[in-house]
Amino acid sequence: MLAHCRGKGQTPGPVSQDPLPSDRPARTLADLARLAGVSTGTVSRALAGSSLVNPETRQRIQALAAAHDFRVNQMARRLRTQKTGVIGVVVPLGHERRQHLSDPFFMTILGHLADALTENGYDVMLSRIIPDAEDWLERIVDAGMLDGVLLIGQSDQMEAIERVARRYRPLVAWGSRVPGQIHCTVGTENVAGGRIAAEHLIARGVRRIAFLGEIRAPELRERYAGVCAAAAAAGLPVPLQLDTHLASDMMEQEIAAHLTRHLDRIDGIAAGSDMIAMTTLRVLADQGMAVPSDVPVIGYDDLPLGLQTVPRLTTVRQDIARGARAMVERLFARIAGQDAGPLVMPPELVVRDSA
């Protein structure tokens, strides 16, 4: 704005070198360059520690920068270099719109992701997305703000994810893998996990399993499929599937309603996640049922919180820390142009007290 007037009617040539008011710290490379009596290019190189500038000059400029509390404008830097140093961590809430960021599974994996990313010098941009617009992922990916995207869960947005993954490489999702799928995933074998859970219940004498959790997202759908497979293999009836929304305030009532209605028809519960299992424990305690003697309950995830419940939660373990590391590794590989494949981890039964 000021520059519009500056230099009006002056002789052509270098712009007038208005001395920087000493009370205001240097904000731009140009300020610093003026102060040091060199060009912005030299300042840029000096601050980057380039060996192209004379060591003396370099030190002088660095000292000057420190004295003036100078920090380069990342916006400009990133525009120029076309690298942002920012990774988007995105939670799509296609179904489950009311789910909150504070879902413990999500926060656990987010914590691990954030740790791994910051250790590598990347910033984390967090987005909790309700995909009402068709192109929600395109908007994120094409805004030019991110070097890569990590998706936590696939929700019911497989198509959108596939569409983007076809042309956008640095994208890794936590979730399940279906044959022919393009986008890179990290997750556990959910079918196997469901089977393990159900087999454990069956070995404990359960004959009529209920699966708690809604099955629109692929992960829980597969877990339920595994539960069904195990039941079928044991010659048991098809397990009952009961929807449970993840918004924590509704979950307790929903489960309570389910149980009062169906409790006479079931004798064991496989929960779609540890949070569902914990709430179930709570509801059963309220209804005067003993766990596991009256009704065994098994979870899925192995969140740290499962150690805090009474009784301690029997569950199917997903190695979330390893998964997070794997996601970040794969993302970096893809950013570097390499081709990183998916990781499907085996689930693992953790027997504690609830089943």
Place this chain on the structure above:
Amino acid sequence: MLAHCRGKGQTPGPVSQDPLPSDRPARTLADLARLAGVSTGTVSRALAGSSLVNPETRQRIQALAAAHDFRVNQMARRLRTQKTGVIGVVVPLGHERRQHLSDPFFMTILGHLADALTENGYDVMLSRIIPDAEDWLERIVDAGMLDGVLLIGQSDQMEAIERVARRYRPLVAWGSRVPGQIHCTVGTENVAGGRIAAEHLIARGVRRIAFLGEIRAPELRERYAGVCAAAAAAGLPVPLQLDTHLASDMMEQEIAAHLTRHLDRIDGIAAGSDMIAMTTLRVLADQGMAVPSDVPVIGYDDLPLGLQTVPRLTTVRQDIARGARAMVERLFARIAGQDAGPLVMPPELVVRDSA
């Protein structure tokens, strides 16, 4: 790069209009401008819906943009407009370096903050900072990437925060407020909260209180002070203060060690946070102690998880949702140049089953 060669030896004037290869979507305003046969300025205005462009042209350009999946480069836009649309949410871990992002209190407030910010069209940049460098906050604030900063907790970094707040307005912190403090805070009256907790224990017959939680950060220090005040007012001995680190893997052992050593000298526990209280419940159950009959336990925060414990947690409620909204409101006011003061909310006793 290409442009270095382009136009060499050509007549001056408009740059050669190499037709855009139709297989590649339009990536820049210039691409689109070429396609539409107008200037980039017109495209920019058309996409912004400016009334300065002919309605027909505007529609044509918008259709073209949609057809080519065009999305403006946010980096460039933000550099030019000097607005980033990004708010930093920063967790300083000065003490408690091992604390994880997955701390439930942190995640709960983060969830509310993220909701409020995204509703207002802002993005969230998440930073978990271990303040080893003196100027950790300056680096964040001066990078030019953020329109404002929300701090979750003050850790032991009061000086650094004050220093920056003196010159950087759009900064709001969750935490406690001390007299003469410059930076804007939102939080609860921790001294009062501590007092309420202790008074409740004392009314239940407790005479020798232990406070679990380390007191280097101002919030817990004040809560402990409140506990001490209540004890003094009742003529009881000074409550025992026992350090407990927040890293969840260590907490259980630490508390167990504390309790085995001091359990004979105490008859009631005020925990510095709900997480500490929940772990204490777990440890007491393992040691065969009944809560509240043998040892009453009271928490602080009123996290949703407190409803899941057995017994349900008696606690001191902080209205985290309201606090998060207040933080965001104040931040926006400050971004707009107004002067928003602090908010100190009254804590509230929530009596459930653990005390």
Place this chain on the structure above:
DNA sequence: TCTCCTATTGCAATCGATTGCAACAAGCCT
């Protein structure tokens, strides 16, 4: 018919940093 106004559009500066290339000096070699 001429002037003036208005609705559109283009031009070019700007945000702030990076970087290829050119320019220049000093020192070395033959």
Place this chain on the structure above:
DNA sequence: AGGCTTGTTGCAATCGATTGCAATAGGAGA
């Protein structure tokens, strides 16, 4: 002494979008 290398530095284009101002065309009014 002239040519060449080496070490430093400056110049200016560039990233991609925004926006004040100038320019143009067309229509209205006198």
